[in-house]
Amino acid sequence: MSEITSSIPLQINPDLQEERDKASFNVTELTHIIYGGIEKTKKRKRLEKLLFSDPFFQEYQNVRAFGSRSEYYAASVKKSTKIFKLRRQHKWTDEEYETVLDICHDDLALTLHHTMFIPALERLATEDQKSKWLTLAKQYKIIGTYAQTELGHGTYLQGLETTATYDPQTREFVMNTPTLSAMKWWPGSLGKSSNHALVLATLIISGKKYGMHPFLVQLRSMDDHKVLPGVRVGDIGAKMGGNSVDNGYLILDNVRIPRNNMLMKNAQVSPDGKFVTRGPSKANYATMMLIRVQICTMAYQVVSSGATIGIRYSAVRRQSKLDPQDREPKILEYQTQQYKIFPGLAMSYAFLFASRSLTRKYEEAFAEIQRGDFKSLPELHCLSSGLKSFCSEHSVRQVEIIRQSCGGHGYLNAAGLGMLVNAAAPMITVEGENTVMYLQLARYILKRFAGAMSGQQLDGSTSYLSMDPATYVCPVMSETDCRNLTALCDIYRYRSYMTVCRVARQVQHDMESDMPQHVAINKNLVDLVRAAKAHSYYIVVKDFVEGVDALVASAPVIKVLRTLCCFYAAHGIAEYSGDFLESEAVGLHQLKWIKNLQVSLLGEIRPDAVALVDAFDYHDITLSSALGCYDGNAYERLFKSTENDPMNKEEVHPSYYQYLKPFMEEMNKSKL
Ligand SMILES: CCC/C=C/C(=O)SCCNC(=O)CCNC(=O)[C@H](O)C(C)(C)COP(=O)([O-])OP(=O)([O-])OC[C@H]1O[C@@H](n2cnc3c(N)ncnc32)[C@H](O)[C@@H]1OP(=O)([O-])[O-]
Numbered sequence: 001m002s003e004i005t006s007s008i009p010l011q012i013n014p015d016l017q018e019e020r021d022k023a024s025f026n027v028t029e030l031t032h033i034i035y036g037g038i039e040k041t042k043k044r045k046r047l048e049k050l051l052f053s054d055p056f057f058q059e060y061q062n063v064r065a066f067g068s069r070s071e072y073y074a075a076s077v078k079k080s081t082k083i084f085k086l087r088r089q090h091k092w093t094d095e096e097y098e099t100v101l102d103i104c105h106d107d108l109a110l111t112l113h114h115t116m117f118i119p120a121l122e123r124l125a126t127e128d129q130k131s132k133w134l135t136l137a138k139q140y141k142i143i144g145t146y147a148q149t150e151l152g153h154g155t156y157l158q159g160l161e162t163t164a165t166y167d168p169q170t171r172e173f174v175m176n177t178p179t180l181s182a183m184k185w186w187p188g189s190l191g192k193s194s195n196h197a198l199v200l201a202t203l204i205i206s207g208k209k210y211g212m213h214p215f216l217v218q219l220r221s222m223d224d225h226k227v228l229p230g231v232r233v234g235d236i237g238a239k240m241g242g243n244s245v246d247n248g249y250l251i252l253d254n255v256r257i258p259r260n261n262m263l264m265k266n267a268q269v270s271p272d273g274k275f276v277t278r279g280p281s282k283a284n285y286a287t288m289m290l291i292r293v294q295i296c297t298m299a300y301q302v303v304s305s306g307a308t309i310g311i312r313y314s315a316v317r318r319q320s321k322l323d324p325q326d327r328e329p330k331i332l333e334y335q336t337q338q339y340k341i342f343p344g345l346a347m348s349y350a351f352l353f354a355s356r357s358l359t360r361k362y363e364e365a366f367a368e369i370q371r372g373d374f375k376s377l378p379e380l381h382c383l384s385s386g387l388k389s390f391c392s393e394h395s396v397r398q399v400e401i402i403r404q405s406c407g408g409h410g411y412l413n414a415a416g417l418g419m420l421v422n423a424a425a426p427m428i429t430v431e432g433e434n435t436v437m438y439l440q441l442a443r444y445i446l447k448r449f450a451g452a453m454s455g456q457q458l459d460g461s462t463s464y465l466s467m468d469p470a471t472y473v474c475p476v477m478s479e480t481d482c483r484n485l486t487a488l489c490d491i492y493r494y495r496s497y498m499t500v501c502r503v504a505r506q507v508q509h510d511m512e513s514d515m516p517q518h519v520a521i522n523k524n525l526v527d528l529v530r531a532a533k534a535h536s537y538y539i540v541v542k543d544f545v546e547g548v549d550a551l552v553a554s555a556p557v558i559k560v561l562r563t564l565c566c567f568y569a570a571h572g573i574a575e576y577s578g579d580f581l582e583s584e585a586v587g588l589h590q591l592k593w594i595k596n597l598q599v600s601l602l603g604e605i606r607p608d609a610v611a612l613v614d615a616f617d618y619h620d621i622t623l624s625s626a627l628g629c630y631d632g633n634a635y636e637r638l639f640k641s642t643e644n645d646p647m648n649k650e651e652v653h654p655s656y657y658q659y660l661k662p663f664m665e666e667m668n669k670s671k672l
């Protein structure tokens with residue numbers, strides 16, 4: 001009788017334990033740094049315990065893996081409501097609630113209510129409106145979504161076709177979806193969950209258009225959740241990932257809402273139909289900016305989860321031979337495996353520091369904006385647009401590489417990597433498609449560069465554009481200089497400067513050759529995106545270097561983070577070597593040294609790789625991966641995962657009686 005069972009051993013896989021035993025630094029110390037201090041780590045642990053002591057959270061994993069779309073959605077609604085109830089019961093602060101969402105690491109059916117509907121009310125409603133709507137929303141007495149994108153337009157907000165026409169007789173707005181392409185299409189939680197929507201529509205008063213404004217529209221009855229007259233709403237269909245969310249469509253047919261349902265913090269319509277604005281014209285775009293900042297943090301979570309799975313699995317998987325005399329090595333020993341996974345590890349820490357720095361800038365600017373001071377808005381818009389694009393693009397790409405690095409098992413749902421990639425993929429599109437957002441940054445950089453050329457002293461993230469390029473000498477003079485983080489950062493800065501300078505001069509030249517501005521811009525779009533990417537890369541490297549420099553920590557922690565930072569910077573130069581050479585930020589000698597360093601750092605990171613991902617301290621339920629579990633018992637967990645698979649419920653599947661049996665009988669009778 002075979003002794004093979006799917007029971008999970010109680011002990012840690014010795015291969016993983018061996019890795020932990022040889023870590024050069026204290027993992028707990030790094031965990032506290034990652035979560036912002038010992039108290040925050042403890043609080044997170046308490047919340048984790050509270051959540052995961054409920055068996056539902058474990059069962060949810062099965063529905064997610066094996067349930068139908070509808071079952072998955074239902075379980076996700078249940079999960080959302082459980083969390084909402086816990087929030088009320090334990091009086092969680094916003095920060096605690098954010099932590100819970102991070103722990104859940106999942107697209108919850110009702111997430112939009114918290115991530116966009118409430119922040120939009122906070123940013124776009126007057127104090128009076130807040131005391132009514134925000135209070136109801138925070139008490140979950142209404143559930144809402146943010147309905148902006150239409151079938152025909154997501155990017156170009158000036159092209160939105162939904163209308164809100166003011167009727168001074170009744171003091172109401174009449175909401176309409178005039179065409180097929182005007183129907184709202186994509187908003188999360190819209191299809192089945194929400195009873196209210198913040199509808200972004202073109203305001204029309206006496207036949208005149210006044211741009212996009214937010215209107216609160218009730219969609220469903222508060223008694224029986226039935227759709228209200230004039231409203232058509234539904235789910236837009238299954239997606240590549242995130243299928244727990246009911247992204248929806250919405251058609252409005254002469255739906256009347258009271259005048260006070262227009263959120264009027266930034267612009268008002270008086271009862272007799274007078275339009276007055278306050279603040280900059282883009283003030284109504286505020287919610288999108290907040291989410292762009294949050295996407296950088298999400299990108300960190302995605303890539304650090306992927307790195308955790310990839311590294312733990314690579315430490316327990318043995319395959320092939322290195323030394324013909326020795327046993328099969330851990331696949332983590334192969335330099336090529338390190339080359340596939342360590343960029344994701346280094347990126348995790350880079351994005352941790354970059355997203356932290358961006359969040360801090362956002363909070364400072366938001367406080368100013370609340371006081372009516374909008375001076376930081378353009379800088380913040382461009383910084384958040386660039387970093388949102390950069391972090392989402394790089395993290396999604398890197399996790400897919402990590403998935404491939406796990407071989408066949410990486411392709412299984414139970415590995416958790418496919419779901420991670422598919423759930424993360426929309427970060428590239430949502431809250432402004434990446435190319436479009438890079439171009440927003442490029443437009444800002446061009447203006448700042450022109451300012452610098454005309455002698456303006458620049459501040460903020462683009463201050464380096466005032467530099468005199470003639471003074472640049474590559475700061476790497478020897479192989480040892482390659483480890484100098486400031487020198488690496490300078491190389492990125494100069495490469496960005498030259499990339500911006502080249503495209504700015506080209507656009508200027510094209511315009512001076514009588515090309516209309518829009519033609520000149522379109523002729524240079526690829527290079528403009530290249531400039532925005534170079535600038536974003538520089539900012540991320542700078543934030544990483546400055547973040548590590550400012551750390552108060554033990555010498556071993558600082559050392560390992562400096563090594564990672566050095567690797568992140570060297571890897572980027574090696575990967576985009578063409579750009580760095582072309583801009584003359586490095587020469588061929590320096591490139592060779594930096595490439596050597598990049599490869600030799602793989603070996604330096606190797607002994608601490610497991611400890612560096614352990615420091616992210618992800619709970620097994622959060623990771624949801626048989627390959628990446630803390631105990632490293634990947635094979636047992638993979639085998640165990642098959643127990644819940646409905647395919648394995650019966651010894652003989654019903655399809656046998658329906659199709660295979662008659663077919664086999666027919667074949668057996670056949671004389672051919
Ligand atoms: C969690 C997942 C759920 C997902 C939810 C969603 O996806 S929800 C749906 C998410 N949907 C999206 O994210 C839609 C993406 N699309 C957009 O955000 C806009 O259509 C746009 C920014 C692409 C263009 O906008 P436009 O045609 O109105 O403008 P323009 O190009 O003519 O530039 C005019 C000026 O405005 C400036 N400026 C622009 N934005 C901001 C800002 N936020 N702040 C400050 N400033 C801003 C800009 O820099 C420029 O300044 P300049 O040079 O004149 O000094």
Ligand SMILES: Cc1cc2nc3c(=O)[nH]c(=O)nc-3n(C[C@H](O)[C@H](O)[C@H](O)COP(=O)(O)OP(=O)(O)OC[C@H]3O[C@@H](n4cnc5c(N)ncnc54)[C@H](O)[C@@H]3O)c2cc1C
Pocket residue numbers: 112146147148149152153154155156185186187188242247426429430431432433434435436439
């Ligand atoms: C999972 C998911 C959830 C979403 N949730 C919501 C939500 O809750 N609420 C909501 O309102 N919306 C939501 N959206 C919609 C999302 O915001 C839009 O899809 C996004 O803004 C991109 O717009 P688009 O789909 O119109 O893309 P398009 O603009 O059509 O982009 C298609 C291509 O055209 C290119 N392109 C477009 N314009 C330009 C330009 N000016 N210059 C150069 N290239 C250009 C793009 O780069 C891209 O390659 C969601 C989308 C997804 C996928």
